[in-house]
Amino acid sequence: MSGIHAPSAPILCSFSNPDELVDSLAQFIVKAQKEAVQKKGRFTVAISGGSLPQQLSGLIGRPGVKWDKWQVYYADERIVPLDHADSNHRLCEEHLWSKVPIPKENIHTIDSQLIEAASAEPAEDAEDALEEIADAYEQELIHEFANKDSARFPIFDLILLGVGPDGHIGSLFPGHALLSEDDRWVAYITDSPKPPPRRFTLTFPVINHAARVAFVASGAGKADTLHTVLDKPEVGLPASRVRPSAPGQVYWFVDDAAAAKVEYPRTQLKL
Numbered sequence: 001m002s003g004i005h006a007p008s009a010p011i012l013c014s015f016s017n018p019d020e021l022v023d024s025l026a027q028f029i030v031k032a033q034k035e036a037v038q039k040k041g042r043f044t045v046a047i048s049g050g051s052l053p054q055q056l057s058g059l060i061g062r063p064g065v066k067w068d069k070w071q072v073y074y075a076d077e078r079i080v081p082l083d084h085a086d087s088n089h090r091l092c093e094e095h096l097w098s099k100v101p102i103p104k105e106n107i108h109t110i111d112s113q114l115i116e117a118a119s120a121e122p123a124e125d126a127e128d129a130l131e132e133i134a135d136a137y138e139q140e141l142i143h144e145f146a147n148k149d150s151a152r153f154p155i156f157d158l159i160l161l162g163v164g165p166d167g168h169i170g171s172l173f174p175g176h177a178l179l180s181e182d183d184r185w186v187a188y189i190t191d192s193p194k195p196p197p198r199r200f201t202l203t204f205p206v207i208n209h210a211a212r213v214a215f216v217a218s219g220a221g222k223a224d225t226l227h228t229v230l231d232k233p234e235v236g237l238p239a240s241r242v243r244p245s246a247p248g249q250v251y252w253f254v255d256d257a258a259a260a261k262v263e264y265p266r267t268q269l270k271l
């Protein structure tokens with residue numbers, strides 16, 4: 001690997017006040033959006049579910065957000081109907097999309113009919129239907145990125161990720177074979193250790209080609225995880241493997257409770 005592509009070290013920003021975290025994250029996102037829109041006229045974002053969507057409330061009603069320029073994809077999604085309590089889309093809808101003027105067609109979900117087909121299959125026959133979902137989502141990405149950024153992998157302007165207590169990101173779980181996927185843009189799993197078991201996820205090559213990846217984590221329940229991820233990357237938890245090639249950069253927006261055991265140096269971002 002030539003020096004110019006070597007990944008940069010993560011930037012850790014820790015906040016004592018939850019409102020400050022939410023506000024700084026929103027400022028950071030708007031700055032990334034401005035740069036992207038100025039350069040290319042659009043802002044491509046991938047977003048995960050879990051506790052992340054509620055941390056994006058600083059975007060609601062915020063001046064400078066050009067919602068019509070956003071093209072949103074899911075970093076991972078559970079294979080359940082889009083209005084199901086387990087759906088990452090539903091979470092985002094509840095916490096963000098329903099509260100901001102983003103055009104519905106700019107939010108890229110999986111086709112409901114494909115979800116229905118995949119959900120109806122018994123476990124032993126589900127693989128084909130899940131493959132179809134992963135292929136269809138990959139095609140959407142190809143449509144969005146191909147011939148525009150002309151790269152082997154899409155270059156998202158921003159990927160927003162949470163991290164599970166086991167160090168998983170998207171639906172990339174510790175020890176899972178998908179951690180070594182180096183070709184596909186989107187992959188499926190049938191055996192997620194966290195329910196529901198059927199999911200699709202962006203793969204590491206996609207995540208590690210992003211212009212920026214921002215992790216968001218809060219609460220004491222994430223303290224041990226963050227310590228391992230940031231202080232002991234050699235353990236190889238999925239979150240430690242997020243190291244976009246330069247000029248890509250990974251950021252951590254966390255609260256002091258989540259960072260309580262982390263020795264890794266903090267940075268004060270100039271936004």
Ligand SMILES: O=C1O[C@H](COP(=O)(O)O)[C@@H](O)[C@H](O)[C@H]1O
Pocket residue numbers: 048049050051052076077078088161162163164165168169170171194
């Ligand atoms: O299952 C999932 O979990 C992760 C982490 O969720 P959190 O609630 O611990 O923040 C989430 O990022 C991912 O999108 C989701 O499918």
